[in-house]
Amino acid sequence: MSLFFDFSKYINENGESLAIEVVEGVIHRMKLDIPDWEKEQAIAIYVELLRFFGESLIQESEDIVPDTFIDWSKRNAAMQVSSGRKISEIAVRYPPTRDVYTEILTRISIELGLSVKENALIIKRINTMLDISLNETVIAFERLIDEAKEETQKELAALSAPVIPVKNGIVILPLIGEMDHYRANYIMEHVIPKIADMEINHVIADFSGIFTINVDVAEYLHQIGNMLQLMGIHVITTGLRPELAQIVVNSRISISAIETYPTVKKALESIK
Template sequence: MSLNRQSLIEEIKLVGNKIEEKKYDIAREMAEDRDSDTDQALEIRVKIVHIIADSFDQGQDSEIMDRITEWGKMTGELAITYGVALDESLKSVSNIRVILGKNLEEIVQTNKLSIETVFEVTRKIDRLLDQAVYAYSTTYVKSYKEIIDKAKEDFLTLSAPVVPILDGIAVLPIIGGIDTDRADVLLQTALRESAQRDLSHLFIDLSGVAVVDTMVAHYIFKIIQSLELVGVRTVLAGIRPEVAQTMVTLGINFSQVKTYSTMQQALSRHMTSEILIK
């Protein structure tokens, strides 16, 4: 015989009360390694059990979903902070389901609750845990991406050092490949450092660039043009024969730019020139 609506509500509320009473015991059961468990980790688990217990009180669905979402975001950020792998932390969600299921079974048997109550409570728990996993995963991935992007930005910045050698003269060594992101960093760094150091000449060393294709040559030409607009003369060094041949083949006009096969050659020629003496 099916329960009437009021009886179902009362039984569901009873389950919530019992879970609330046992929340610390349930949270301790969830620990995969109790010997290394911390008070902070325990309180985080207690919080989700508390939210689930509160969900069995009627009329709070939207508030409960907001709270479980915030819990998921918080734990996702903490996982990134403490270097917890995503797959490892998601395993704990399965453990939460198992422990809650075990406690729910005991509550149902002890209080002789109806099958309707079991189904309703199970649906609520699954919905909340699914939302927690979603919030946790999206926050984790977003935070991880932000860290990767920041690391990439730092790397690109460090990979574009402007090294002063004399008053008004500096060298920009380029090592490795050049893509759109790195080209932007090289351009911004060259312009910023030229202004800050009041440069008149900037030597760009290409000896560490393995491949010069149309895109790379275009970026280099763009940097040269931009520097000329702010009054900085550019000298290209480290032009290997195959790189020179590629530039000629691509049809990009570097005729107005001084080019040398090695940085040593470029410096020795220009250190005694009238332009640099002035």
């Protein structure tokens, strides 16, 4: 154990120079061209990691990683997401990082006279920390990607079903793009309450901007129309092209119960 104390002391006393050696070694092996600020950030984090690593060698716990290292891993994931880059660009850096650490720590072990078994324990410990860092990075990346997709879906859903007032008591609900379950549900949860809060007598649901629709979504939209009617709002459908009308028929919705017009202009003229 005394040799581990010597190893820990060495790591703490030479943390910055060792961190620089790790970063420069990885950059050289991978032929990376990274900005100075990113290099300095990596060095600072590895100084913290090495300090913590040195202390962990003389403690009982083997599975603790410094919070700063975890936070750094998550920040790396956030930068990849914000820049539109892939998580693989970070993941590929871990193998050469392991190699560099293995070489450096083995060299120190030899200098201090540690046994092969003690050196193996040291290498295992640093690999555990790197594994946790990689896991945290990937998990954070996937979570941020999912959040970004959710936000994009919300934005697209809002754009695909805007509420456009045209006259007192009349709004047009143009349905735009590809209508799927998410967008239909968005209309149910956000657009209908918005219309309910307005003094609306007539809603013109215009399908002329719809690219595609399936039977299930057609039924969903029919339910939305029924909701509006139950609220005392007159619903008119326009722009229902033949292929869309066929899907409506296939969904077993009775077209005779739907007031339809070829264009919004015709629908507006029909409202007295």
